[in-house]
Amino acid sequence: MSWDGLIEGLRSFVVWVMDVSSVPIIIYFLLINTSLLVLIGLAYLEFRAQQRRRATALTWQGAGLAPGVSLLVPAYNEEAGIVTAVKSFLTLRYPRHEVVVVDDGSSDQTFARLEEAFDLVQVPRELPHEVPVRARVLGIWVPRDGRTRLVVVRKENSGRSEAINVAINAASEPLVAMIDGDSILEPDGLLHVTRPFADDPTRMVATGGAIRPVNGSRVVSGRIVRVEMPQTWIPRIQLVEYLRAFLLGRTGWSRLGGLILISGAFGLFRRDVVVEVGGLDPDSIGEDFELVMRIHKRMRDEGRDYKVEFVPEPVSWTEVPVTATVLRNQRRRWHRGLWETLWAYRGMLFRPKYGRIGFLALPYYWLFELIAPLLEFFGILIVPLALLLGVVNVPFAILFLVLAYGYAVLVTLSAMVVDEWAFHKHDRWRAIWQTIAASVLENIGYRQATVWWRLEGWWSSLRGKKHVWGVMTRTGFDEDPA
């Protein structure tokens, strides 16, 4: 076949593919954008209500019905920051909370640092086995002063989920909050996320708080003293993603009664409910998502009256990846976790007893979270090819791209308005311009790369490849001496 013939064949193929796919893709495009508009609308309604609440906010110091909270902190090789983190957790404004640190077989000085800082003494305690755990517990320590509400458990290394399950067994309060050791909590964060439990103590089973990237901010003794923008574009763009996910997505879903995802960096649960469903699944990649799905399933299977709510106030700050390598690993893991959990709970789809979860939230996650990168990848392949072969009108294609990415920017800007209106965490004007720039730049390269990484994660799961946890290289905070 001659070169011209080959090109002609390819051109015919591309034309055929575009003919066949154009209508479904336009329908998909309309559906995804309409769903985003609906979520923006719901988030707007929720924020209007939140704004009214904030304008009439009453000081609540957690008196009366505030349930006790156990902060569960899994730690693996965190010698650099663990003492500061635990001290900051212990001094949060809350009337009754304890910190349970599980040293997951660290090979560094994590335990030694804690032992020295808090003068730990070993307790001959046996932990309950309410949540099954495979790894061996090596011992339990408490501070010698008898007052500081800290429990340190050492165990053989077996991963974050198992470490949290051990912490659940060691926890003594009715609510458990799962926190990463490198997260920074707002001083009033616990008061915000426990409030729904105090307001509706018999129905509330889980709440999630908003997470923000801490990169670039000034941190002193485990507290943020000045919120700043990250210094490079990769974390800046993630800040934009976090704004969108938390201020539009989860707020909208919470308003709709269909919240199925609570971030692993900060989630608060009723301990008895987590125990009842068996704790975190140590074999799951998306263990946080999986846990929330399991809770929904159990509650609805048993016809129980329950609530899962999202609290839009910023509660926790976390360090996000600064390099493409770490980001790639994270996105692969997230998408793999999404796929495996959605697949595991496919039986809940369109079943009346699962209500909005089965009819709205899960179909949305299948269509617009799981499949979206596949279709976007298809677009990334076919559009340049079609342009190259001259089978599409160039101005038409450019307009379509501008429309598609312009819509993405619009969604981000909506989240920005909400953030500025309700929380205004960034003082500097420069932060506004940088966030706007990040929302545009996100569509040039970053978005396409994450599409590919998400597909990689999905593909590796379909091929049954064992997931290898990457190392999240922390650059640490710009800690000033206290």
Place this chain on the structure above:
Amino acid sequence: MVGAALLVGATVVILGACLLLVILVVAVRARRHSRNQRDEMLLSPLRPPLITVASGEDDDGAATEELTWATGVSRTVLDRNIVEMLTKIRGVPADQLVRVLEVHGAVDAAVADLTSRSTVRRARAAQLLGLAKAEHTVPLLVTALGDEAMEVRNSAAYALGPIGDPVAAGPVLAAIGAPERGLPAATAAEALQSMGVGISEVLRDGMGDPNPRTRMVAAHLSGERSFTRGLPELRRLLDDDPDVTVRETSATAIGRLGRGEDVDILVRHTVDSEPLALRRACVIALGELGDPAAVPALATLLADADPRLAELAASALLTMGPDGSSALLGHEDDAAVRSARLMASLQRASA
């Protein structure tokens, strides 16, 4: 052609909307900055007398008097700051600041604002009336408990707390379970906490309410306030309430105010057919009760399959004097007993 025109139109709309949102972000920030600056400028001359009053140093009333002279927007900004301060201060300084509000007409204005169309105005008005302890407005605030907006109901309940009139206890408790217009349990509990002993009957009735949140608040407060009149209802809730959270709350309350005869009922719910959280709550309550009659049951629990329950039982026994200590004989090597002893000794050493 139609497709292209549509695409151009949609793109223009989207880009226009983006531009509008950018302008909106900037406008929101600029407005906030200018408002903060204006408030700061208006408040700065009034800040010294305000601090004098708030810190309790206005012995001759001169600073209070000076604050009453504020007019116009300054007065509005000052009143807003006073309301905020009243959430934190008590006693004479609070009374002086309330007087400033009264002279400014803020209390009368708040009464009028209770029927405003604005949710925020109604809610703030209710809060101001509570902080100003405007007792004559209790009937109005009770009516506001049924307001269509949750913020107003919440603020009205909050306001009834500082006023502390027990007449409002029944409506506050009933508002928790009001269909479609319920009151958050935490606010109701805080308001009821501030009311006098006259609410014990109301709490007793509340424990028979069909709504589990109402029963829980009533049970919790009966324990907190040591209202022994509610004991029969607490026992009934512990025995057969369909909601396990209500049962746990009742067990805790019985531990605080129960009597010797309550040992049996608490022991009955430590059996392993009961939910674990309830069993633990009952063991803790037995320890709180401190009645030696519980010793045999607690001693049996030292061998329970749940290590935490066993340790809680050991800790409870350690607080029961010689009877409790003798029940631990023969269990010295049990992890639960060793752990409980160590924790008790650490706590003793730090006391």
